[in-house]
Amino acid sequence: xxxxxxxxxxxxxxxxxxxxxxxxxxxxxxxxxxxxxxxxxxxxxxxxxxxxxxxxxxxxxxxxxxxxxxxxxxxxxxxxxxxxxxxxxxxxxxxxxxxxxxxxxxxxxxxxxxxxxxxxxxxxxxxxxxxxxxxxxxxxxxxxxxxxxxxxxxxxxxxxxxxxxxxxxxxxxxxxxxxxxxx
Numbered sequence: 001x002x003x004x005x006x007x008x009x010x011x012x013x014x015x016x017x018x019x020x021x022x023x024x025x026x027x028x029x030x031x032x033x034x035x036x037x038x039x040x041x042x043x044x045x046x047x048x049x050x051x052x053x054x055x056x057x058x059x060x061x062x063x064x065x066x067x068x069x070x071x072x073x074x075x076x077x078x079x080x081x082x083x084x085x086x087x088x089x090x091x092x093x094x095x096x097x098x099x100x101x102x103x104x105x106x107x108x109x110x111x112x113x114x115x116x117x118x119x120x121x122x123x124x125x126x127x128x129x130x131x132x133x134x135x136x137x138x139x140x141x142x143x144x145x146x147x148x149x150x151x152x153x154x155x156x157x158x159x160x161x162x163x164x165x166x167x168x169x170x171x172x173x174x175x176x177x178x179x180x181x182x183x
Contacts, residue, residue: 083114088172092179093118100136102129108163117145117169123161127151130164142175143168 090112102124109121124130130151137146149165
């Protein structure tokens with residue numbers, strides 16, 4: 001057997017390229033992993049923000065509903081106070097208006113609505129009595145906006161009768177004060 005000794009210098013293999021490629025691949029995988037982690041983190045933040053936004057919307061709608069209920073309640077309280085201060089006896093009002101009628105006059109219709117006011121129909125023997133009644137209504141401190149709707153005459157067996165219809169508003173507070181002064 002012979003031993004062979006080779007003294008010829010062998011070329012060294014260039015390992016720089018494969019080592020560099022492996023390092024670059026490792027860096028690529030690390031970068032992909034970091035980007036994936038960052039993406040997952042950002043997606044979680046977006047989901048958290050969406051949940052917070054939804055919760056804020058629910059709270060905002062609750063607050064808006066509460067504010068609307070509070071406004072409605074305050075408005076209702078104001079209306080109740082207005083109605084309570086404006087309430088008065090319609091019987092007293094009818095008696096007061098009846099006292100303003102001329103001797104030969106009478107009311108054939110009397111309608112009262114708190115919001116709409118009073119509608120009444122009066123019958124008298126002459127136009128001057130109708131005018132006097134209209135003037136008497138206008139001079140009352142608790143009566144506002146007197147309007148004559150119609151005046152027409154009817155022939156009856158006893159003679160001519162004039163019917164006049166009126167619309168007027170009553171200031172409840174002033175009427176209560178006037179009625180308080182008389183009692």
